[in-house]
Amino acid sequence: MIKGFIFDLDGVITDTAELHYKAWKALADEMNWDFDFEVNDKLRGISRLDSIKVILDHNNTSLDNATLQQLATKKNDLYVASLDDMGSDDYLPGARELLTHLRTEGFNVALGSASKNAEKVLQQLNATAYFDVIGDGHSVSKSKPAPDIFLFGAEKMKLQPEECIVFEDAESGVDAAKAGGFYSVGIGPKERVGHADLRFDSMAEATLFEIKSYFADLF
Numbered sequence: 001m002i003k004g005f006i007f008d009l010d011g012v013i014t015d016t017a018e019l020h021y022k023a024w025k026a027l028a029d030e031m032n033w034d035f036d037f038e039v040n041d042k043l044r045g046i047s048r049l050d051s052i053k054v055i056l057d058h059n060n061t062s063l064d065n066a067t068l069q070q071l072a073t074k075k076n077d078l079y080v081a082s083l084d085d086m087g088s089d090d091y092l093p094g095a096r097e098l099l100t101h102l103r104t105e106g107f108n109v110a111l112g113s114a115s116k117n118a119e120k121v122l123q124q125l126n127a128t129a130y131f132d133v134i135g136d137g138h139s140v141s142k143s144k145p146a147p148d149i150f151l152f153g154a155e156k157m158k159l160q161p162e163e164c165i166v167f168e169d170a171e172s173g174v175d176a177a178k179a180g181g182f183y184s185v186g187i188g189p190k191e192r193v194g195h196a197d198l199r200f201d202s203m204a205e206a207t208l209f210e211i212k213s214y215f216a217d218l219f
């Protein structure tokens, strides 16, 4: 039986990809690195340090660890400053409705994000109260596609993986959900999240009615 839901943040609850892009782009321009939307899309769901490594690989460059850390911090300062403009209108369409519905029906709800800024994003959205458990980039050391962040959420909710549905917009996030034995809902195109149990183009379609209809035997 499904008793809990675990949500990724960026790309599921809100769309910070554009803000991440602007911050990485400012750093890349300063460093004379090539960086575009296509490279940015490869950073979906992966950690800050892994992200900078992807950008460096794309530019056939490498840097020592201390410099990597320093540049990642610089990008993060820009990103965090840009979050100040985010507000409670910045949910992806359908996300707040689903979270409200889950609260009304008494399901357990956890966040399972790779971001170390998840708490700030939730505060900006005024979304903290929708979550019983917050799993973020500080909660576990192994990032997606390892299942650790979702296992953390399930354990804190005192649920088994097979009692939870994970919502993800990243290929590595769906991989992580599957590796942990969770049911999965992919948000986005087939090429990216087609391996999830159920897929929607956007959160606007991901209503509790649709989810219950698809996983009918589990409710």
Ligand code: B16
Binding pocket: 008, 009, 010, 011, 020, 043, 044, 045, 046, 047, 048, 051, 076, 112, 113, 114, 115, 116, 117, 118, 137, 170
């Ligand atoms: P930060 P998610 C991920 O969040 C983003 O999709 C990814 O682009 C970002 O690099 C990562 O968080 C780390 O974020 O730099 O804020 O710690 O999709 O797992 O909610």
Ligand code: MG
Binding pocket: 008, 009, 010, 011, 012, 044, 045, 168, 169, 170, 173
């Ligand atoms: Mg995401």
